[in-house]
Amino acid sequence: xxxxxxxxxxxxxxxxxxxTLFRSRxxxxxxxxxxxxxxxxxxxAGLTLKDIDxxxxxxxxxxxxxxxxxxxxxxxxAGGIHKPTVRVFVGGATGVFVPxxxxxxxxxxxxxxxxxxxxxxxxxxAKPHPQYVFRYIWDPIVEKPLNPNLIWIxxxxxxxxxxxxNVKKEDIALVSVKNKRNACGHPSAQLCMPNITVDDVLKSxxxxxxxxxxxxxxxxxxxxxxxxxxxxxxxxxxxTPVWIKGIGWTLDTTHWTNRDLAFPEYVRRAAEMAYxxxxxxxxxxxxxxxxxxxxxxxxxxxHMEGLGLARKCEAPVLTREGVTxxxxxxxxxxxxxxxxxxxxxxxxxxxKVAEIFWQLRGEAGARQVKKPVYTGLAQAWGDLMQxxxxxxxxx
Amino acid sequence: xxxxTKPLNPRGTKYERADFPVFEFxxxxxxxxxxxxxxxxxxxxxxxxxxxxxxxxxxxxxRVFVPPRMxxxxxxxxxxxxxxxxxxxxxxxxxxxxxxxxxxxxxxPVAVGVIKLDVPGRQFDDHFFPGLMHYICGAAEEDVKxxxxxxxxxxxxxxxxxxxxxxxxxxxxxxxVRP
Numbered sequence: 001x002x003x004x005x006x007x008x009x010x011x012x013x014x015x016x017x018x019x020t021l022f023r024s025r026x027x028x029x030x031x032x033x034x035x036x037x038x039x040x041x042x043x044x045a046g047l048t049l050k051d052i053d054x055x056x057x058x059x060x061x062x063x064x065x066x067x068x069x070x071x072x073x074x075x076x077x078a079g080g081i082h083k084p085t086v087r088v089f090v091g092g093a094t095g096v097f098v099p100x101x102x103x104x105x106x107x108x109x110x111x112x113x114x115x116x117x118x119x120x121x122x123x124x125x126a127k128p129h130p131q132y133v134f135r136y137i138w139d140p141i142v143e144k145p146l147n148p149n150l151i152w153i154x155x156x157x158x159x160x161x162x163x164x165x166n167v168k169k170e171d172i173a174l175v176s177v178k179n180k181r182n183a184c185g186h187p188s189a190q191l192c193m194p195n196i197t198v199d200d201v202l203k204s205x206x207x208x209x210x211x212x213x214x215x216x217x218x219x220x221x222x223x224x225x226x227x228x229x230x231x232x233x234x235x236x237x238x239x240t241p242v243w244i245k246g247i248g249w250t251l252d253t254t255h256w257t258n259r260d261l262a263f264p265e266y267v268r269r270a271a272e273m274a275y276x277x278x279x280x281x282x283x284x285x286x287x288x289x290x291x292x293x294x295x296x297x298x299x300x301x302x303h304m305e306g307l308g309l310a311r312k313c314e315a316p317v318l319t320r321e322g323v324t325x326x327x328x329x330x331x332x333x334x335x336x337x338x339x340x341x342x343x344x345x346x347x348x349x350x351x352k353v354a355e356i357f358w359q360l361r362g363e364a365g366a367r368q369v370k371k372p373v374y375t376g377l378a379q380a381w382g383d384l385m386q387x388x389x390x391x392x393x394x395x
Numbered sequence: 396x397x398x399x400t401k402p403l404n405p406r407g408t409k410y411e412r413a414d415f416p417v418f419e420f421x422x423x424x425x426x427x428x429x430x431x432x433x434x435x436x437x438x439x440x441x442x443x444x445x446x447x448x449x450x451x452x453x454x455x456x457x458r459v460f461v462p463p464r465m466x467x468x469x470x471x472x473x474x475x476x477x478x479x480x481x482x483x484x485x486x487x488x489x490x491x492x493x494x495x496x497x498x499x500x501x502x503x504p505v506a507v508g509v510i511k512l513d514v515p516g517r518q519f520d521d522h523f524f525p526g527l528m529h530y531i532c533g534a535a536e537e538d539v540k541x542x543x544x545x546x547x548x549x550x551x552x553x554x555x556x557x558x559x560x561x562x563x564x565x566x567x568x569x570x571x572v573r574p
Contacts, residue, residue: 017401017402021405023410026409027407028407036406036407132496132498141433141436142462142563145563148507149495159542160488187405207492208492209490209492209504209540210490257509258461260487358401364400364401
């Protein structure tokens with residue numbers, strides 16, 4: 001696979017990754033969490049902070065941690081003091097946007113070794129509930145006066161998808177079951193549920209029909225980090241670099257009531273950009289393992305279709321046939337995803353990139369997919385169903 | 396391939412296990428926002444007060460914008476003018492909410508959805524259409540849960556004129572029109 005994008009100077013590789021535990025409430029401060037993940041990523045790469053030229057930080061709304069200027073605040077624990085440091089933010093899509101931004105730092109020739117850190121502490125927004133702060137993403141004039149709950153829009157998207165593709169809730173619940181079971185192989189996981197069944201999902205608390213409690217990922221605290229390096233540096237650092245082959249990102253309009261929610265156009269466009277760069281023209285055949293964003297179970301299916309890993313309305317069929325299981329032909333979310341490992345927003349997206357890194361290096365141990373894997377993909381999504389971020393990695 | 400499972404010993408202290416006090420900062424004040432409505436939405440809200448749903452249109456691409464914008468974000472030019480859309484349309488998606496904005500259980504669930512609004516003389520596909528989120532009334536729980544409500548004709552139920560304030564809530568809900 002050769003790159004068709006000639007507008008960058010350096011190939012870029014991931015050479016180390018680190019994670020904290022993901023839990024509904026952790027004692028550590030956001031800075032401490034960022035440090036724990038960053039330190040592990042540096043250790044894995046065999047580097048110290050002195051080796052790092054630039055730092056990229058990602059975190060979702062300031063309102064979760066309850067600290068303003070979260071990038072500046074996290075810089076302390078993320079190794080960003082006295083270095084060119086920047087924070088990026090595209091809502092829930094941030095986690096995958098962090099390595100994308102780190103990529104262009106290196107690809108441009110500006111920095112040789114970059115530390116990329118993502119952190120989220122949802123539990124700080126304790127009262128009345130962490131999701132209440134999502135209130136501020138709605139349009140203040142035409143939406144907020146209706147007193148919306150964030151789950152409304154996802155329920156509307158899920159229902160529209162079910163309607164257009166004639167999908168049953170039982171089929172969607174299979175995703176939740178798969179991911180919460182997969183999570184049992186992940187040392188950071190918050191929701192390992194080895195015996196969960198479709199029936200458990202369908203009997204869980206109804207929040208906003210068709211969304212029930214086990215259709216959603218939990219609120220979480222946690223951090224993740226990766227180290228990126230230019231080709232020359234990467235070959236010095238490790239014998240097994242994982243190359244970033246393609247990146248893509250797109251935004252759609254915040255006016256989500258004006259467009260069809262059955263298909264994630266924002267993901268399709270981001271994927272096309274990444275595939276063009278990675279030289280991928282048949283993702284279903286050329287991607288060996290993928291971590292699409294799964295804060296809700298239907299979202300994994302929706303995103304598989306947006307990514308071209310399934311045809312429109314085909315993802316539920318592949319799931320039912322077992323294709324997406326860890327030992328299947330196209331393992332999807334072998335980490336356990338957000339549904340199983342947890343959803344500290346930006347950190348959860350970067351956890352997916354770390355998972356592809358470990359899967360491609362054969363270091364996922366208990367959750368290593370069965371088939372040999374050479375090319376993987378991670379994707380995140382965010383804002384008012386509008387932001388898509390995609391990264392394609394290969395060995 | 397090594398026998399280990401990455402990440403190795405991820406760190407973090409579960410809150411319940413913390414053996415020293417945790418600092419909780421009480422709310423000491425609330426920042427309150429006073430949003431401006433802007434050119435387009437300002438006129439939209441004024442229209443609602445008069446019982447009209449107003450939109451803008453772009454003659455270049457043919458899009459009709461409800462909620463209205465003062466610019467066409469696709470052609471990136473100023474819109475060509477205003478039009479009144481019907482206060483009725485069809486349900487493109489609907490859900491049944493059992494929780495409030497604060498995630499408390501509601502005593503009675505409410506139906507909400509997206510309504511694709513009718514514009515005289517114009518047709519829109521599913522990819523871009525004038526549409527609003529609002530409450531849906533006159534539908535049974537089962538109509539929503541079974542998706543029978545999809546495609547149903549609905550019409551705005553307005554508050555009495557003297558109670559309208561120039562808000563999206565001047566429309567109480569979109570009511571299912573029985574044939």
